[in-house]
Amino acid sequence: MGSAREQTWREERDAKVIPITKRRGVPAARPPQADDQQQGARTPGPEGGQGGQGGEGGVAEAVAQAVGNALAGPLGGVAGRVLGDGWERRAANGLGFLRRRLTGDYRVDEFGFDEELTEQVFLSLMRPLADKYFRVDVRGAENLPAKGGALVVANHSGVLPLDALMTQVAIHDHADRHLRMLAADLVFVLPVVNELARKAGHTLACNEDAQRLLENGEIVGVWPEGFKGIGKPFADRYKLQRFGRGGFVSSALRAGVPIVPCSIVGAEETYPMIGNAKTLARLLGLPYVPITPTFPWLGPLGALPLPTKWVIQFGEPIPTDAYPPEAADDPMLMFNLTDQVRETIQHTLYRMLVQRRSVFF
Numbered sequence: 001m002g003s004a005r006e007q008t009w010r011e012e013r014d015a016k017v018i019p020i021t022k023r024r025g026v027p028a029a030r031p032p033q034a035d036d037q038q039q040g041a042r043t044p045g046p047e048g049g050q051g052g053q054g055g056e057g058g059v060a061e062a063v064a065q066a067v068g069n070a071l072a073g074p075l076g077g078v079a080g081r082v083l084g085d086g087w088e089r090r091a092a093n094g095l096g097f098l099r100r101r102l103t104g105d106y107r108v109d110e111f112g113f114d115e116e117l118t119e120q121v122f123l124s125l126m127r128p129l130a131d132k133y134f135r136v137d138v139r140g141a142e143n144l145p146a147k148g149g150a151l152v153v154a155n156h157s158g159v160l161p162l163d164a165l166m167t168q169v170a171i172h173d174h175a176d177r178h179l180r181m182l183a184a185d186l187v188f189v190l191p192v193v194n195e196l197a198r199k200a201g202h203t204l205a206c207n208e209d210a211q212r213l214l215e216n217g218e219i220v221g222v223w224p225e226g227f228k229g230i231g232k233p234f235a236d237r238y239k240l241q242r243f244g245r246g247g248f249v250s251s252a253l254r255a256g257v258p259i260v261p262c263s264i265v266g267a268e269e270t271y272p273m274i275g276n277a278k279t280l281a282r283l284l285g286l287p288y289v290p291i292t293p294t295f296p297w298l299g300p301l302g303a304l305p306l307p308t309k310w311v312i313q314f315g316e317p318i319p320t321d322a323y324p325p326e327a328a329d330d331p332m333l334m335f336n337l338t339d340q341v342r343e344t345i346q347h348t349l350y351r352m353l354v355q356r357r358s359v360f361f
Contacts, residue, residue, distance in 0.1 A: 093120075111209070112198030115178065122200050123172055129162075130169045133307055134266060140314035141174035143260055149214040150317065151252045152179065152221045153341050154262035155240055155349065156229035159271035159290045162305060163264045167221060168200075170312050180213050181221045182206075182248075186287070207251050214255035221262075222248045224342075227287040231276070237268040238353060240346050246338035253328040253337075258317035261341055263348040266310030269359050271295070308359055311352055315344055 097120050100106050108114050130136045144150065154167060168179045182205035188194045203209045205222065213220050223229065224243040232241060252259050275291030295302030318341065327333055 108199075111180075111201070111203050111213075113178075113180070113201040114199040115201075118178070118200050119172075122196075123169055126165050126169050127173070130166050130310075133305075134166060134270075134310040136166055136170060136266075136310040136312055138170045138174045138312050138314075140316075141170070143314045143317055144171060144175040144177065144219065145258070145317075146175070146177075147217065149217050149255055149257035150219050150260050151210075151214060151248060151257055152219060152260045152262050152314070153248060153345070154221065154223055155238075155264055155345055156223035156225040157232070157237065157264070158230060158267035158305075159273055159292070160305070161223075161230060162270060163267040164221065164223060166267075166310060167262065167264070167312060171219060171221075175219075177219050179221045180218045182210055182223075184226060207247050210248065210251040211254050214251060214257050220251075224248060224338075231273065231288040231290070233276075234268070234272040234274055238265070238349050240342055240349075243338050243342050246334045249334050249337045249341070250328040252320050253323055253334075254325050256321040256323075256325070258319050258321075259337070259341055260317045261315040261344040261348065263313045263315065263345050263352060264310065265313075265349060265352045265356060266308045266359075269308045270305035272306075306360075309356075309361055311356070313348055313352060315348060318344075 097116065100116070106114065106116050144152075152167070152171070154163065157163060164181055168181065171177055171179045178201055181202045183197055183202040184205060187197050187202065188204060203213070210220055210222070224246075225241040226244070228241040232239075249259070271290060271292050273290045273292055277289040277291060281287065281289040292302065294304075318337070320337075323333070
């Protein structure tokens with residue numbers, strides 16, 4: 001009897017202390033609180049940024065650790081000789097950028113602008129083109145406001161919109177501001193280009209978007225000549241085309257921000273357009289297909305821009321805050337301000353051309 005009672009007591013004791021084990025291939029149960037915490041870690045972050053997931057965060061940490069260990073070893077000395085001073089800081093910034101990309105810990109605004117991607121990737125790729133290839137000389141950067149909205153209005157030329165990209169680099173590097181460019185409809189229907197343009201801060205060229213950006217304190221860039229300017233024959237170089245109906249003036253008046261005229265010399269000669277394959281352009285749905293002294297004769301090499309010397313001049317701002325918002329509905333005022341901006345840019349171009357020593361130097 002005693003032995004049977006002792007055996008029963010042992011079985012009851014073991015049943016109380018032995019934990020429930022999971023069967024092979026069946027996940028163990030988790031308390032509800034743990035589930036809630038794990039779901040919270042995947043919640044999208046503020047302003048469009050995505051919160052990191054555990055798996056992605058682990059991958060990012062593993063990659064960063066592996067690269068860091070490699071650079072801390074023998075590769076560190078090689079990196080110092082090849083990359084020069086400050087390579088550790090640049091490597092740390094690069095690893096931090098990679099980690100944030102993998103975990104989704106970055107912000108995108110309502111227009112799709114990804115500030116970090118623009119600074120770390122887009123501008124970094126464009127900067128050597130501006131500094132070393134076109135050797136852009138930036139003048140009048142002090143005319144750009146240190147804070148608050150402003151509308152930069154520039155001439156457009158050169159077959160491809162390189163002048164807009166170089167202006168974006170110039171404003172960032174010389175005024176420490178981001179240029180939010182108004183782009184044509186064509187940009188937003190092209191695969192890949194559409195997504196890249198959004199992330200770089202470009203938006204559709206319409207008054208509503210322009211006014212919202214200006215009221216938010218952004219510097220907005222517009223090229224009123226559009227395709228008429230960028231696709232004009234080389235014989236008409238530096239002759240401004242029609243500025244449209246002056247919609248950019250309306251946006252500036254309603255937002256009460258200054259208009260900064262911008263004159264660009266050097267872009268006209270990057271792709272001297274001596275002809276236009278109009279039939280091919282219609283078949284492809286493009287505004288033009290350029291024929292230059294090098295394209296299409298040299299094949300892919302003909303697509304390389306000529307290394308001209310560039311000058312970007314920001315003129316004195318034209319204030320609009322003295323006008324009431326309803327002044328944007330006055331067609332005569334709109335015409336006068338549009339004409340004033342256009343004439344300012346045209347006269348500045350003529351003056352810069354007279355002072356220019358050479359197209360390439």
